[in-house]
Amino acid sequence: MQGLLDKIEQAIREFFIGLIESNLTTMFVDVNEKTATIAEQIGQTPQGWNGNIFSMIRSLSETVIIPIAGMVITFVLCYELITMITEKNNLHDGDSFSFFKYFLKMWVAVFLVTRTFDITMAIFDVAQHVVNAASALIRGSAYIDINTVLASMLAGLQDKGIAELAALSMETLLVGNAMKLLSVLITVILYGRMIEIFLTCSVAPIPFATLANREWGQMGNNYLRNLAALGFQGFFMMVCVAIYTVLVQSIILTENIHASIFQIAAYTLLLCFSLFKTGSLSKSIFNAH
Template identity: 65%
Template sequence: MFDGIFEAIENWMRDLLTGMVTSNLTTMFTDVNEKTGEIASQVGQTPQAWNGSIFSLIQNLSNSVIIPIAGMIITFVLCYELISMLTEKNNMHEIDTWMFFKYFFKMWVAVWLVSNTFTITMAVFDVGQYVVNAAGGVISSDTAINVESMLDAMETAMESMNIGELVVLAMESMLVSLCMKILSVLITVILYGRMIEIYLYTSVAPIPFATLSNREWGQVGNNYFRGLLALGFQGFFMMVCVGIYAVLVSTIEISDNMHSALFGVAAYTVILCFSLMKTASLSRSIFNAH
């Protein structure tokens, strides 16, 4: 009689632990599939599409506060340009008419750039959005993990385990599942931090754009434009990181050793977090922005 009771208790505990492990791992691998699409939808949005209210606030601040300052900078830069143009030709002894046409053309370009600052900056992020969306389609289609086959492998591997091993495995799966939740929070922080940086970067866009018409001062505008490209393509690097992560996780064999498989997922998760944090500096380094 007692043998039957103990056997029933053991079966109940086995079913409970197996269900717990299966639930945790199913959620974990499902999150891997969903994460690619989630990050693609976030980094693939332009600033005005991500949050229209914040974008309107930044645009109004730029138009009302920054553009008047950019106008003063344009005045200074154009005066400096005119003085340099006149004095570099043998102290105004060699002055040609074409020099003034060149000067007025630079003046028109400077005013046009400041007047269309937001159009130009948004064009950069439109290009970045196209690249990220195209990469998201390729990555999500190539790295989706077959959860059903994973479930079959997990159930087969757990059939040969005793109660003690299932308890340890359940605790490990809970730990890895918690790491996945923390990962989701960190990814959200990184994504929101990037968008806030974009809004801050675009809020002062008229000032560096006002320097582009001058050779000496134009370095400010050139570096700013490289920074815009770096921010736009940072989303692409983030997509590549998630794609690599999904490929690494999909190669883990559950049936061989479930313990090492769980810790392998945890290790890849830490690598993903570190890689996502490095995308900003990597992008700036590639585009030589500082």
């Protein structure tokens, strides 16, 4: 009779240990997939992320926004001409160079508006080069060896009681589901950044139309700083992923498995918060508002 009870107890113990192992495997697979997905999403340019959306935004910009930018150019150039005339005492103090400079500004303004998307994408190409260079360095150290980690965490489970194993299986299940929700939140943050990039690019001709004027050019200068901030936000996101991976890998997994599991969940929540803050951090560094 005692032998039968021992076999039942061992079967229950093996069931809970198998459930814990399955939950932990899923959890660490999610961590590896999360870091790989973030690196892949951030490392793409707007046209590479979704070509259909990019084509639609470009078409809207060229057919709807550029005519408005043309009116802005007209106003800015008229303002520039009036300013030049008043500064030169109704042209009594003027010279031919003033007109040359005015026509040069006119040509630059028209050129910038007609080449808006090329210039905008060039800014993102430069930023993405930095992001991809960082991604190549981070991906090499961002992978968690699941088998080694599981071996460390499961080593002491055989000595635990059935009640503790049952509680631990529930903990791993709950934390695993919580991390899936956090993964969804991270995806929302990544997609939100790309949508913000598309929205910013859709009205690019209007701020570009103001760059030729000293007073109105503040709008265009701030817009360029915003583009740079959005581009380099990806770099800060990659740094967040690198820090997250180092934190997860440095958790002591053999002493207290309960604390280790919740610590991993806390680090994942910290990753979400850090990714969310990268936007404001990047704008503050580039002085964009």
